[in-house]
Amino acid sequence: xxxxxxxxxxxxxDEEMLREAFAFDLKRRKYQVFTAGGGEDAWAMxxxxxxxxxxxxxxMPKGDGVSLLRKIKDLNPYRxxxxxxxxxxxxxxxxxxxxxxxxxxxxxxxRLQLLAALERCTESNDGSKKSRPTRLPVKFPVRIQFCNSNxxxxxxxxxxxxxxxxxxxxxxxxxxxxxxxxxxxxxxxxLAFVEGRGVVRWVRNSEGALxxxxxxxxxxxxxxxxxxxxxxxxxxxTKSYIPLR
Amino acid sequence: xxxxxxxxxxxxxxxxxxxxxxxxxxxxxxxNLKEGEEGDPRYQKCLLLLEKMTRLIEExxxxxxxxxxx
Numbered sequence: 001x002x003x004x005x006x007x008x009x010x011x012x013x014d015e016e017m018l019r020e021a022f023a024f025d026l027k028r029r030k031y032q033v034f035t036a037g038g039g040e041d042a043w044a045m046x047x048x049x050x051x052x053x054x055x056x057x058x059x060m061p062k063g064d065g066v067s068l069l070r071k072i073k074d075l076n077p078y079r080x081x082x083x084x085x086x087x088x089x090x091x092x093x094x095x096x097x098x099x100x101x102x103x104x105x106x107x108x109x110x111r112l113q114l115l116a117a118l119e120r121c122t123e124s125n126d127g128s129k130k131s132r133p134t135r136l137p138v139k140f141p142v143r144i145q146f147c148n149s150n151x152x153x154x155x156x157x158x159x160x161x162x163x164x165x166x167x168x169x170x171x172x173x174x175x176x177x178x179x180x181x182x183x184x185x186x187x188x189x190x191l192a193f194v195e196g197r198g199v200v201r202w203v204r205n206s207e208g209a210l211x212x213x214x215x216x217x218x219x220x221x222x223x224x225x226x227x228x229x230x231x232x233x234x235x236x237x238t239k240s241y242i243p244l245r
Numbered sequence: 246x247x248x249x250x251x252x253x254x255x256x257x258x259x260x261x262x263x264x265x266x267x268x269x270x271x272x273x274x275x276x277n278l279k280e281g282e283e284g285d286p287r288y289q290k291c292l293l294l295l296e297k298m299t300r301l302i303e304e305x306x307x308x309x310x311x312x313x314x315x
Contacts (some may be wrong), residue, residue, distance in 0.1 A: 017259060032265050049247075085261075087258055106257075107258060111265060
């Protein structure tokens, strides 16, 4: 678990007093805090200096929070974690989670709930590229097209997780770091299909105690898939951040 | 964004800032209390007033959304 003093938080809001008030509260809790007045400034700052968590307003005149979220997640779906705080914006919770937001709060927000959400983010964001331990053994057919070799294979997904999947295979095996496009067809009513782009992180090509195959980390998922995957593997932690009102 | 939506949106940010400052001030004041001492009741009253204002905004938001949906 990362300590607050090791956690960099970027607060983005066009309302200066709210930015300052929130930064003040986080600093006294020992977080390293940076601020920006809009999505454009925030993006410029992130190019120079990465952070662990972004807490952003949605409607801002100089770059809105949704565009910022899209840019952040296109670059890296895992880091930084993005929490949205909305005054009265035209974004549903479903849309926000589909885009990769970790949590969404209305304004005025429950301060203790938001602080708890940040603490939870430090538990999950330790900088490791490993997917979280939450995963589900499955047996779904998957079609994979590898980007370097253009090879197309039909395999079976052996494990589906929040951050990626294990492909059960007897070969041919891809190279580590090779990117691929995949489409999983499931027989579950709760998870119709999962489509996206991934990168091979490891390969096991000799039989031993564990089956042969390779691990693919998600780089991006098609619209709607992220929510489906998260719900399917019973990843409900973000729901504790959703205010009841 | 129509006028009423904009008004509700613009009101929510300073209100959120006010709430943040008040809650942190109340926290700090309570930390210095000796055993048996009660905190300054004005903090609690201010926070209750903020809660009331927040509820009014939320109720108005719900009405506006309902009107727009109709």
